[in-house]
Each structure stands twice: as C-alpha cells, then as structure tokens.
Amino acid sequence: MKRITIISGHYGSGKSEISVNLAINNKIDYLVDLDIINPYFRSRGLADLLEEKNIHLVESTIKGMTGSDLPYISGEGVVPFVNPDITAIYDLGGTENGARVLIQFLDRVKDVNEIDFLCSVNIFRPETADVKGILDTIAMYEAETQLKITGLINNTNLINETEEVDLIRGEKILIEVGKKLNIPIVYTVVEETKKNFNHKFLGERITLIRYIAKKYL
Amino acid sequence: MAKGQIFIETDRCKGCALCTFYCPVHILKLDDTQTNAKGYTPMVTFDPDKCIACGFCAIMCPDSVITVERFIKEAQK
Amino acid sequence: MPKSKIVYERSEGLSLMDNSYCPGCTHGIIHKLVAESLVELELLERTIGISSVGCSALNYDFFSCDMQQAPHGRAPAVATGIKRVRPNSIIFTYQGDGDLASIGIAEAIHAAHRSENITIVFVNNAIYGMTGGQMSPTTLLGQKTTTSPDGRTKAQGLPLRIAEMMATIPGATYVERVSVHNPQHVAKAKKALKKAFSIQKENKGFTLIEFISTCPVNWGMTPKDAVDWAVDNMIPYYPLGVFKDATVGEEK
Amino acid sequence: MAKVLMKGNEAMALAAIKAGCDAFYGYPITPQNELPEYLSKHMALNGRVFVQSESEVAAINMVYGAAGAGARALTSSSSPGIALKQEGISYMAGAELPGVIINVMRGGPGLGGIQPSQGDYKQITRGGGNGDYYLYSLAPESLQEAVDLIKESFDIADYFRNPVMIAVDGLIGQMMEPVTFDNETPKWELEPKTWAADGDRSNREKNVINSLYLDPLMLEKHNLKLKAKYDVMRDKHQRYEMINVKDAEIVIVAYGSMARIARTSIEILEEKGIKCGMIRPITIFPFPDKAFRELQDSVKNILVVEMSTGQMLEDVKIANECERPIHFYGRVGGIVPEAEEVVSQVLKIIGGEDNA
Numbered sequence: 016m017k018r019i020t021i022i023s024g025h026y027g028s029g030k031s032e033i034s035v036n037l038a039i040n041n042k043i044d045y046l047v048d049l050d051i052i053n054p055y056f057r058s059r060g061l062a063d064l065l066e067e068k069n070i071h072l073v074e075s076t077i078k079g080m081t082g083s084d085l086p087y088i089s090g091e092g093v094v095p096f097v098n099p100d101i102t103a104i105y106d107l108g109g110t111e112n113g114a115r116v117l118i119q120f121l122d123r124v125k126d127v128n129e130i131d132f133l134c135s136v137n138i139f140r141p142e143t144a145d146v147k148g149i150l151d152t153i154a155m156y157e158a159e160t161q162l163k164i165t166g167l168i169n170n171t172n173l174i175n176e177t178e179e180v181d182l183i184r185g186e187k188i189l190i191e192v193g194k195k196l197n198i199p200i201v202y203t204v205v206e207e208t209k210k211n212f213n214h215k216f217l218g219e220r221i222t223l224i225r226y227i228a229k230k231y232l
Numbered sequence: 233m234a235k236g237q238i239f240i241e242t243d244r245c246k247g248c249a250l251c252t253f254y255c256p257v258h259i260l261k262l263d264d265t266q267t268n269a270k271g272y273t274p275m276v277t278f279d280p281d282k283c284i285a286c287g288f289c290a291i292m293c294p295d296s297v298i299t300v301e302r303f304i305k306e307a308q309k
Numbered sequence: 310m311p312k313s314k315i316v317y318e319r320s321e322g323l324s325l326m327d328n329s330y331c332p333g334c335t336h337g338i339i340h341k342l343v344a345e346s347l348v349e350l351e352l353l354e355r356t357i358g359i360s361s362v363g364c365s366a367l368n369y370d371f372f373s374c375d376m377q378q379a380p381h382g383r384a385p386a387v388a389t390g391i392k393r394v395r396p397n398s399i400i401f402t403y404q405g406d407g408d409l410a411s412i413g414i415a416e417a418i419h420a421a422h423r424s425e426n427i428t429i430v431f432v433n434n435a436i437y438g439m440t441g442g443q444m445s446p447t448t449l450l451g452q453k454t455t456t457s458p459d460g461r462t463k464a465q466g467l468p469l470r471i472a473e474m475m476a477t478i479p480g481a482t483y484v485e486r487v488s489v490h491n492p493q494h495v496a497k498a499k500k501a502l503k504k505a506f507s508i509q510k511e512n513k514g515f516t517l518i519e520f521i522s523t524c525p526v527n528w529g530m531t532p533k534d535a536v537d538w539a540v541d542n543m544i545p546y547y548p549l550g551v552f553k554d555a556t557v558g559e560e561k
Numbered sequence: 562m563a564k565v566l567m568k569g570n571e572a573m574a575l576a577a578i579k580a581g582c583d584a585f586y587g588y589p590i591t592p593q594n595e596l597p598e599y600l601s602k603h604m605a606l607n608g609r610v611f612v613q614s615e616s617e618v619a620a621i622n623m624v625y626g627a628a629g630a631g632a633r634a635l636t637s638s639s640s641p642g643i644a645l646k647q648e649g650i651s652y653m654a655g656a657e658l659p660g661v662i663i664n665v666m667r668g669g670p671g672l673g674g675i676q677p678s679q680g681d682y683k684q685i686t687r688g689g690g691n692g693d694y695y696l697y698s699l700a701p702e703s704l705q706e707a708v709d710l711i712k713e714s715f716d717i718a719d720y721f722r723n724p725v726m727i728a729v730d731g732l733i734g735q736m737m738e739p740v741t742f743d744n745e746t747p748k749w750e751l752e753p754k755t756w757a758a759d760g761d762r763s764n765r766e767k768n769v770i771n772s773l774y775l776d777p778l779m780l781e782k783h784n785l786k787l788k789a790k791y792d793v794m795r796d797k798h799q800r801y802e803m804i805n806v807k808d809a810e811i812v813i814v815a816y817g818s819m820a821r822i823a824r825t826s827i828e829i830l831e832e833k834g835i836k837c838g839m840i841r842p843i844t845i846f847p848f849p850d851k852a853f854r855e856l857q858d859s860v861k862n863i864l865v866v867e868m869s870t871g872q873m874l875e876d877v878k879i880a881n882e883c884e885r886p887i888h889f890y891g892r893v894g895g896i897v898p899e900a901e902e903v904v905s906q907v908l909k910i911i912g913g914e915d916n917a
Contacts, residue, residue, distance in 0.1 A: 026595075027568050027737045054592045054675050055735040084591040084675045110598075139566040139739070173566055173739040228736065236313065248333030248525075248532040254492055272332065288492040290317040294337025295328060300317035324767075357630065357760040360771075369769045375758035377629045377770040380652050383622035386614065390626025390634065391760075393610040394584050398630075398760030416622070419615035 016041055017131040019095055019103050021117065022168070023156045024135035025142050026109025029170040031058045033135055033204060034106035035226050038070050045095050045103035047073040049116045051086035052108030056227050064226065088116060096123045114159040121161065132160070133201055135168040136192075138185045149192050166201035167193060169216065179212040186217055236285025236302040240275060244297040247272035251289035251298065257282045260289055320344040322353050324373045333532020335522045336364060338489045339432055339498075340371055343401065346502040347374065352510060356399040357391055359384040361413070363405035364438040382413020385420035388427040399509055400427045407437045410446040410469050417475070417517075424480035424514040428505045431471060434522040435543060442527035447471070449542055454527075468546060472519040476552035482514035484553040488521040488544060490536045501551075513556060521547060564739045569729070570595035572704045572740050573637075573663055576711035578603060579742050582661070583632040584610035586623035590642045591675045592731040593665035597637065617642040621649030621662075628658035629770035631757030633715050637663035639731070640681050641672065643689070650724055651690030654787070655772025659718030661711070662696070663727040665734035668895040676895020677731035679817060682872035685728050686846040693784050695791045697798070698726040698846040700816040704738040709746050710843075716749040721790055728845060730868060732818040732897065794847045801849035802841040805831075808859050809838030811907055814877050815866045816842045818897065823866055825900035830907055837907055845873070850880035860885060862910050862917070866903055867891045886917035 020037065022030045031050065035058050038046045048059045058065075059074035066072070073094075076087040095103035107113045124130065134153050136143050143149045153164050171177070171185025182203065189200050203216035206223045245268060252260040252275065259279040268274045277283065290298035322344025330336045347353040356374040360366055362381035369376035379387040384402035392400045409417050409431050420427060436454055437443040444454040444461060446469040451460040461468075472486040483505055487498035498520065505516035521543050523535035530538060567575070574596045577585070585604055587597045597613065604611040610627075614620040620636050627634040638646060643664045653660055666681045668674040688694045697717055701707040711727055718725040758768040774780035805827055806812060815823045820841040830837040838860070840852045863885050865877050871889050878887055890906040892898045909915040 027566055053735065055677075055731065137566060139564070141565050141567070144565070173564055174737065176564065176739050236316070244327055246332035250333050250532050250536070253533050285316060286492075287317040291492045291495050292338065294330065294332075294334060294341075296319040296323060296337070296341055298317070299315060299319070301313045302316045304312045304314060354762045355760045357758050359626075366773065369771055373767055375760055375762060375768050377626060377758050378656070378773055379625075380622060380648050383618065383625075383649070386619040386622035387626035387629070389612065389614075389619075390584070390586060390623030390628075391630040391758075393612060393623075394627045394632035394634070395630045395760050400760075415615055416619050419619065422615075423612075 018099070018129045019105070020131045020133060021105040021107065022133050022135055023107045023114055023164070024109065024168070025140055025152060026053060027140050028109070028135040028137045028143070029172070029204060030109070030135050031056060031106050031227055032223060032225055033168060033170065033202070033221060034058055034104045035061060036221055036223050038065070038104050039068050040221070043070060043104050044101045045071045045073055047092045047095065047103055047105045049088060049092060050106055050108035050113060051088065051116055052110055052113045054084045058106050058227065061226055088119070093120045093123050096120055096125070099125070111155050111159045114156045117160050131165050131201065132162045133166045133168050134164045135170045136185070136189060137170045137172055138188055139171065139173050139181070146188055146191050146195070149188070150195065153196065164196065164198060166198050168202045168204060169200050169218070170204040172204070172206065175208070177206065177209060179214055182212065182216065183214060190217070234281045234283045234303070236283055236300060237280060238277060238283060238289060239299040239301070241297040242274045243269040244295055245272060245274035246270065246295055247274055248294065249275065250292050250294065251275055254288040254292045256286060256288065257284055259283060320348055322348045322373055324371055326370050328371045329367055330364060331526045333523070333525050333535065334364070335489050335536070336432065338495060339430065339520050339522065340368065342495070342499045342502050343403070343430055344372060346499060346506055347399070350503060350506050350510065352399045352506060355397060356401065357395070359388050359400065359402040361402065361404040361408040362439070363408050365403050365405060365432065366439065368403055382408050382411070383416055384408070384413065385416040385425070385427065385429065389420055389423070389425050392425055392427055396426070399506060401430055402427065403430045404432065405438070406433045406435065406445045406447040410471050418478060421475055421478040421481040421515045421517070424482065426509050426512050426514060428509050429517040430502070431517055431519045432522045433471065433519055433547065434524045435468070436524050436527050438524045438527055449546060470547060472517070472552045475517050480515055481517065481553050482555045483508050483516040485551045486519040486521070486547060486549050488539065488549055490521070490540050508556060521549070564741045566737055566739055567704065568595055569704050569707065569734045569736050569738070570665065571599045572708050573711055573727070574599040574603070575742060576708040577635050577661065578607055578609070580712045580715045581633055582609065582635045582715060584612070584627045584634045585636065586612045586614050586620040586627070586634065587636050587638065588614050588617045588620050588642060590639045592667060592734050593637050593639050593663070596663065596665070596734070617645035618648060621646035624660045625649045625653050625656070625658060628653060628660045629656065629758050631754040631759045633659070633719070635661045635663070637665065639665045639667045640669050640678070640684070643681060643684060647690035650696070651688070651692050651694065652772050653724045654688070654694035654696070655692060656770050657722040658724070658770065659715070659722055660724045661714045661718055661727065662724055664729070666728065666730045668893065674895045675731065677818060677868060677897055678893065678895060679730055679819065679868040680872060680893065681728065682845065682867070682869060685726050686848065686876070694787055695794070695846050696724050696726040697721060697794055698728050698844060699800070700728045700843060700845045701733065702817055702820045702841065704733065704736070704740045707733060708740050708742060709744050713746045716747070716751065719751050720749040721794065723790060728817070730818050798844065799847050799849040799851050800843035801852045802843060803852060803855060804839040804841060805836070806838035806840070806856060806860070808857070809836045810859055811837050811862045811864060811910060812856060812860050813837060813839045813864050813866055813903070814842070814873070815839060816845060816873070819866050819868055822898060822900050823903055826903035826907065829900060829904045835907065835911065848876040848880060853880045853882070853884070862886050862888060864888045864890060864907060864910060866898065868897060869893060888915050888917045
C-alpha cells in the first residue's frame, strides 16, 4: 500500500465504506473526507470510532457538521501531501464534481509515486455496468483531476443479494479494463457476511464491515 | 356623399365615448335619449353622410362593437 | 347602390362574450390587437393564452383560443411549462404591472433569461386596478393611490421601467414599449405584437411588448381624460420605442 | 433489465422516465439533488423535457402549465421547497390537473436540517395549500416500492385528475439498494385528455384550464365534485400492509423508513417471545383506517412510531375510534430511531410503564 491512497468512484461504488475499512485495517494516520456530494452516509459520521482507532479525521472546517450540506473543505486536507511521515486515505465524493475537489491540493504533491489513485467499480451501478461505461468514468475522473488512475477496486455488489458469481463477473470486466489501461485490480471487496466466497479474487481482499450504512439495510 | 358606413352593435356599447374623440369628421356622439341592454347610453352617428370609413372609431373601440364598411366606386373596378 | 367591402370588424380571435372591463378601459383595445395579430398571422388555432391575476384574470373567456389561468405573477412559468411540452404552439401571457412587475418579476426575468419562445403582453397602467387602486411598482412619482395617499415618494420606490430592464437580459430577443392612445399608435402597437408573434413562430426566443394603458376608474377620470393623462404623464417617464431587437441584421 | 444498485433519488428519477413522464421542472435542494441531476442527463436522452427553474414556485407552476397542456409532468423537492410549491399544487387540484410531486423530506421547521424526517406528514396529507383539497399520497418504505409506485403514480394522477405526492424521507432518497424496473405495475383505465388546453384547436372548441369560480354556487358545486373524488380515494383506494398482526398483542403503526426499522424491532421482539405486529400505511392520504378494523381482539395496545413529534398520531387516533390505548415514540431533528429504541418502548408499554 502506498503512503497515500485516493479513492474515487461513482456514488454507490462503496468509496466511504472502503476508505474506513482500509484506514482501520491498515492503521492509517489520516482519513480525509472530501465528499461534498453525499449529504448522508459519509465517513465524517464516524468521528468517534475513528478517534478511538487513532485515525485523524479531516472533514469540514466546522467540526461535527455531519448534518450539513455546506461544502466547506478543510485546509488540513493538504497535510498528508506535504508531510512525508503521514499515511492517508482520501475519500472523494461521487461524480465529477466530487473528484474536482481534489485539484486544490495537487500543486502541493511532492512525489506522485507515493500516491495510489484508485477507482472503485460496482458493475451493478448502471453507469459502470460494462467496459465502456467504466472507461468513460475513469476518463472523466482523470480529466477532472489530471491524475492517472493507478488501480481498480472490484466492489461488485447488490448489498445483501450479492452472489459469488457476480464478483467473478465483475472481475472479468475489470480485467478487460485493466488490460486497456495497463492497471491492476488492487482490491476486491467481499462483505463480511459473504465470507464463504472462496474464489481467489485478484488483488488484496477487503473483508468489508459496514460501518456507515449498516443499521438501515 | 358618404364613403362608407359604420354598423354599431348598440347593445354591446358601454358608452365610453372614446370613439367620438377620434372621429375626424365629428359625426359620433352618445345618445342620451336611450339606454341599451346593458344600461349604458350608446354611441350613435348623427350625420352618416359624412362618414369617410377611416375606421378610427372602430380601432379605438375597446369593446369591438363597430363594423366599418367602405363603398367601392364603380370607376375603381 | 355602390359595391362595398368590410374594412373593420370584430376579430374572430375574440370570443362572443363581452369583455368585463370598465367603459373606456384600454385593456379592450389591447385584447383586440392580440386577437387580430394571431388571426392575421394564422396562428390562432395553435395558440394558448395565459391569463394572469388582475383585471384581466377573466380573459380566458374573452379570447377564442385555448387558455390557462395562472397564479398571480406566475404566467411566464406556466407558459414555460406549456411551451416546453408543446413547442409548436404559440404562447402568450397577458399580465398587468402588479402581476408582472411586482409579484411575478422573477418569473418574467427568468423566462427572458432562458429565452423561452413565448410572448409577454405587459399592460402597464401604473396601478393595481382589480384590488382597488393600490400602488404598483410602475406607479408614477407623486401619483396618488390607495396605498400612497399623499402621492408616491422616492421612499416607496422609483417607478420601474420594465421594458428597459428586460432589454438588458441577454436572453431577450425583442422588447418594445407601445401605446394605444390614438389610432396611429394602435397601428404601431399591432405591428409590434405581430413582430413578436412572428419571432416566436420562428423560434427566435423571448419577446415582450409593454403597453401603456389606462385605468379611468381608479385614476378617477373620464376615459378620454385618462388617455390624455397617460400621454402627458406616463409616456414622458416610460418612453415608447424598441429597446431590444436581436433579430436586426440577422437576415444578412 | 436485471437488478441494479441505485441511489434512491436516481431510482425514483428513472422510474418516472419509465412511467412516461414527459417533463421535469425543479429546483435544487438537499437531500433530493441526485433526482434532478439524473434527469438533467437522462430526460434529454429520452427526448423529454428538463428545466431547472428559478425557484420552487416557478417549478410547480411549470408543472401546472405542462399538465394543463396534457403532458405528464413531474417535480421534486424537499420539505421547505414543497412548502413553496403549495401555491401551484393548490391550483392544480383546483383546476383538476394531474401531476406527480416527489417530496424527499428533511427536518424542519424553517430551514431545519438536511437529515431525514417525517415532519411533513400534515403538509402532505392535509392538502398543503389554500382551499379544500387533498393529494393522493404514497409513502414507500424501500427503493423497489418507490420505483413501483412512481411507475403507477402517473396513471393514478391521470385517473383522478389530481396531483399525486410521493412522500419519502431523506433516507430513501440517499440510500443504495438493488432495484429492478421490470416489475409489472397496475395499469389504470384512462380517458383521453380531451380537456387539455394543448393548443390544437383544429377539431374542437377551445379548452380553458382554470380554478376560478366567482359564483359561490358554482364554486360550491366544484368543491363538492372534488370531495366526491376524495371520497372515492378514501373508500376504494386505501393502501396498507398488515405485518405479523395475527395474534399480536401490540401493533406498531409506521410508514416509510420508519416502517423498515420497525420490521427489525418486530424481529427482535419475536426473539424475546413478544408478538408485535405492524400496520404500514402505504397511502397516507387516504389514511388506511380500514386496517384498524381488521385488528383482532388480541391487540391490546397500539404504538405509533414516527420521525416527527406525532404528525400521524391524530390520524391513528381517529382510525382507532377509541378502541385501544395509543402510545407514541418519535425522534426528530434528523435522528432516525434505532430498532432497539422501538423495542424498549414496546417493552415499556407491555410492562405497564407507558400510559397512553
């Protein structure tokens, strides 16, 4: 895992849950919530949990504004880019607007090689249901951020209705995407409730615990 | 000799008298001796032979009660 | 008997019902012009008019085309809703100064802003006629109304010049102010309306014709005095003319 | 089309397209923004109309116009925006125009907050604007139900010539769930819209869309005609779901997201050996009072659970006709009650600690 991981993807591609799981599992220093798109289900709602885990949450300039749609981005978001001792995960909002937020910090990046810019893909999202849709989405993120996507996350799921064959089908599509762009599948996400999926998926497996949306599902 | 004539739907006239001020040959007036179906004193022509069929009265009538007919001279045919 | 021809008659764009306006109110003249323009341009059968709130609220009965009655000030929004789903229809709103210049100013500006293919017939008589003669945004300085009993002062706002203002909106295609105070100006006003409807027919965008109109009853004058008062007092403040014509030079 | 994973607001938008919605007019407000955003892209692709208006007031009046011209029109908003739309909604009801309004509720009053709420219950079920009218109001509990009801809602609106309100809270708008758009939904028998002022007068007399009746006798006649329509809705078109009510000792009344959470409460109570049922209103106007007549004698208490301070409570009291004690539990401010909170409230009632 590189020092900085930026996670992009359409809303519903699981960015926030993946960010929180990765941060907790890998004892990351900073979780930067740059999601100005979703008013609900954001990692900033987990301030207490993250503090307990010693993860510094960077969110709005107004602390504790879980219920806010004011898009105040904290300047603290730049810290991981300038301090080489800090590990961080950046959680972007869905859509091109969400990706655009990142641009303000990019001129402070010292070494691009320290950054993984991942795109999380769920083939059950209509926009990313096939190779073309995914390529278009990635092209859009790259155009907005002027950063190259360095890897893919296979987050194929229908929440509780996910079957192992779905993830395998998602993987096949992502392999094709990876070939075209010459990038790997870095992670495959399997919900903890689906531990029995034995298939050896490409990339590291994230056994996902739903921290954010669990109680409503 | 009249160049035309006007027809007035007397019962629709509201007696506002606007037409009377714009008639260039001054042949229109309100008729104080009668009231129409609406209760207004309607407009009448008192000297129809002078009508030049200019249409000004009809153009200025807010209630579209005036129809204007222009005579066509045989020579112009 | 000499032969003859009809040179002026009641427009078929008007319904058979008598209009309900007070004697001498120039609303009636403006209605005729709208009706005649639509008939002469052969647009009547595909026209939908939007009645607003004010003295003209009932004019859905006076025109012979399809009509929809709108809430106070919202006629341009209603017109937008219709035009977008019925792009081949011809849409006009008929709004007074209370309706358009006050409560409905946002809807009017944004219809122009989006360059909606609609025509606004804006009737400015400087007063709220229907509700009993209150001050409107276009009431003149010094003019007495039931809510400016000592005459309008600057503190109540300087009268709004709607045509000039609408002409500044980039999306507006054609904006003209006209008057109906004599037969010559009635003819000019009709020409302006026909131009506006023609622009709409060709899908060239938003058009607004402002009419200087009268209110003999609330102004407390005879119909003819009201017309003269409008000429002497309104036209100097609300000058007549074309304020915007985005179609100029287009043909070349 | 198999199942896809969609966000509530997107799913509702696509359902409207599938329902043959001709035009959308709307204005941004959280938490429903994904709905117009989705339609801004997809309406045009389907040859339909999308307009972002200058205000909610303008948006609903555009819907009023389009509906008057015979089109299937939609608008969406959230609570404060719905309040602004009441003018046009009242005109639509008065002029007997169909149309669909989606309300993704957030907390209030005033600017309130952006988190989920059911605080608009009265705004939705009492007409909302001026005058004597009601909206047929549907309150789905899941994205699938929202999709199916929206697909049907345009038919319902056309059938009654009355606006239909889709009442969901922010949670339904924002959550992700698998949905399919292939479910068969009821098709209503609809008359051609010969009344529409659509600007095609070639084969008919002129049409007028209007809600103005200056003659009191005419207006009374019109009001009674509208009432007859609402009576038909009350008599024949109540919708509700009875969950686990057989032999239940207590019954929860909850709708929308709240019902979804109460389902979990019922499961937890079942494990504790307590038989708890639920009446889930699907229409909140007409309120499903018939459901209360189906309850058995085993039901000793009723618990109303809402994300409000008791907006639906009165309707339950009226429907209950003083048959049973009624208790209430609610959270407000955008806080969604947890299933366990509802469970402990039920335990209190059964233990005699909560007097209705």
